[in-house]
Amino acid sequence: MKVLALMAIPAPIKDQIAALPNVQIEGPDYLAQHGLTDITAIFGWQGQLNDLIKENSTVRFVQSFSAGVDYFPLATFQKKNIVMANTSGIHARPIAESVLAYVLAFARGIADSAHRTPENFWDRDASRGDVFTLPGKTALIYGTGHIGRAIADILTQQGMTVTGISHHGEAVAPFTAVGTDQDSAAFAKAADVIINIMPLTPETHHFFNAAFFNALTKKPLFINVGRGPSVDTEALVAALQTGQLSGAALDVFEQEPLPATSPLWQAPHLLMTPHVSGAFAEIYTAAATILYHNLAQFVRDGSLAENQVDLSQGY
Amino acid sequence: MKVLALMAIPAPIKDQIAALPNVQIEGPDYLAQHGLTDITAIFGWQGQLNDLIKENSTVRFVQSFSAGVDYFPLATFQKKNIVMANTSGIHARPIAESVLAYVLAFARGIADSAHRTPENFWDRDASRGDVFTLPGKTALIYGTGHIGRAIADILTQQGMTVTGISHHGEAVAPFTAVGTDQDSAAFAKAADVIINIMPLTPETHHFFNAAFFNALTKKPLFINVGRGPSVDTEALVAALQTGQLSGAALDVFEQEPLPATSPLWQAPHLLMTPHVSGAFAEIYTAAATILYHNLAQFVRDGSLAENQVDLSQGY
Known part of the structure; x- marks a missing residue:
């Protein structure tokens, strides 16, 4: 399965994720060339995905980089049975x-x-x-x-x-x-x-x-x-x-x-301050660690290990 | 004995001090008219006192409003056996x-x-x-x-x-x-x-x-x-x-x-910041309370109750 990573994943965690069975990490270049074709999981978000996700049927899991998820198309996720996790906790x-x-x-x-x-x-x-x-x-x-x-x-x-x-x-x-x-x-x-x-x-x-x-x-x-x-x-x-x-x-x-x-x-x-209250020097490591825990469980049984969002509540 | 108060003393504490045996509170007006004549204790400090204190022989006790006392003529105090207290603790x-x-x-x-x-x-x-x-x-x-x-x-x-x-x-x-x-x-x-x-x-x-x-x-x-x-x-x-x-x-x-x-x-x-790190809304009450404790003991036996400065050390 392909994981589209739109946020940086520090090297040691990237290696751990790449070592998961059948998991392959793709980056922004993949998105530019192939859109969401064959993508199963997404880490991070970009405005253009709001439209792309409507047509796509392969994405099953979205991991946000943020605690709040109000800017994600939650209704679409719900309709398509996409599971979602946030990074609530690290902030x-x-x-x-x-x-x-x-x-x-x-x-x-x-x-x-x-x-x-x-x-x-x-x-x-x-x-x-x-x-x-x-x-x-x-x-x-x-x-x-x-x-x-x-x-x-x-x-x-x-x-x-x-x-x-x-x-x-x-x-x-x-x-x-x-x-x-x-x-x-x-x-x-x-x-x-x-x-x-x-x-x-x-x-x-x-x-x-x-x-x-x-x-x-x-x-x-x-x-x-x-x-x-x-x-x-x-x-x-x-x-x-x-x-x-x-x-x-x-x-x-x-x-x-x-x-x-x-x-x-x-x-x-x-x-x-410019929306930095949740930021800290080690934030990329902390967010990628949640992604890793969730992917590790997702490849086993399709469920998430932590921080799953209740799509009907919006948090 | 006359106490020259160059810093404000909140009303309830002023009443307590005035009720001490033989104690009379004087203010900046007294200083302007009579200098340090007949003054036994001073609360606070002003630059002009550096000269006045040299000639005076009645002052026995000085209570600072500050924790640091480097701007007081400590050598003169020592020579004249003036006891001194600071407000160390409240800051x-x-x-x-x-x-x-x-x-x-x-x-x-x-x-x-x-x-x-x-x-x-x-x-x-x-x-x-x-x-x-x-x-x-x-x-x-x-x-x-x-x-x-x-x-x-x-x-x-x-x-x-x-x-x-x-x-x-x-x-x-x-x-x-x-x-x-x-x-x-x-x-x-x-x-x-x-x-x-x-x-x-x-x-x-x-x-x-x-x-x-x-x-x-x-x-x-x-x-x-x-x-x-x-x-x-x-x-x-x-x-x-x-x-x-x-x-x-x-x-x-x-x-x-x-x-x-x-x-x-x-x-x-x-x-x-303009030298306000030690300040807080209740600072006048806190400093005047130390003055009161020291005056109460000073009128009894000439010693201080708290915060006495070691004049040879400078703090």
Whole structure:
């Protein structure tokens, strides 16, 4: 069987995969010449595959490089009985570190100082009044899956109280309380930091909109490490401009790459990173290892070893 | 006895101090009108006092607002048998958080992204290659006193290995190894992050100079939350320009306020904050509480309850 690898596979793992019975690795050149002909498994994704997969009947397994799979044609996979796995798990630690990095950048005056000029840099009285430490502060995390829990762990470790909102509202450690959408407004009002890590679904599109931001009373920080379209960008910019939010950090955007015309470039008290919160130096090894585990089992019995996506749920 | 308070004392603690037997609090107005006449204790400091204290014979106790006391006329205090206390202890948590904030700002791409423009912001391949997570990385802390230990604690908690350099070289938890100046070069070569929290003494002036930076082989991060003059600014700028350091974060400077003419304003991969790493919202309460404890004991028996400075050591 042919495996189309669109993401790099580090050498030692490539050798392990190539040693699996009947497995042959093909690359982007194969795709350019033969399309998906004879391809059984795909690692990674490209926009052109959305059309190609509709006509193809040989692909049986898709392994994403990402945790979120909202950009894959899940309905087509379901119809064609294609099994799918994501890389959920490997991003938990780096995303949790990124969230702590954003919170601390605001807490310790880095965000405020980054855009200062020689003329106003030493306005220490203003700076001193704004800096704070984390113990005793409250964070609310939208999404209590394993990445949400890793974020909750790293913030709890720093003395913060962490609450959560999830679809099911089930209590999960280390959250001190978990509610459902019904509890969202009340929980958000009590939070010093609000963090989104929800998957993108029709329900979460523009979940963080003007009504959400306008209801806040505590001038919290807002952090999005989930999906860009969960946030109404215009509403976020307005909330920063009016001071309804004391600051925000975005790693994901409604449109990626972030266009130069985005109003975010003019928004105050905003930190932005280019969708790297889940990245780390060893990411290619970690993702390829999941691919290897899944392929090894797939060639035996057609099932996946880990990280299988529930195509009807979208995560 | 009169207490000259040059720093704000929050109301509840002011009442407690005023209720001590024979204690009367005076402010900056008193200083302007009467100098140090009849003043027994001073809370805080101003440059003009360096001269006034030489002529005065009534001051017996000075309470600093800071942890470091290098800017006080310690030799004069010693000669006049003035006892002194600092606020060492209250700054440990905020400084440790600041160090973690700087490390994470570099690790998670915030420092790199902060100065990007709409044109180069989405250069994700460059960004992805540079981001990293903390577990397995090594930090070297110069200074293993209680602030150094608090920094070591917060970094160890994130999976980093932490070594230290101190005057005495005594092993202290959670440092995995502590050396003396003799070990400095070897320890520094092995570190991914180098942190200074040493007090300023003749030995530590320009300790981090061209020779120090040039001997590094691992392109580490350098963080100064100790004292500005411990770093040779020109040498640091050169180390950043040549890439000898992959980044630096400075909260303290050779000259404060940092002048607009400083070459630091042009240095690459540099984060700067205006001497706020020890600050936090409740700092006035925390410092005044130490003053109260010391005054309460001082009026009883002339000794101090906590944080007494060894005037011959300078900390």
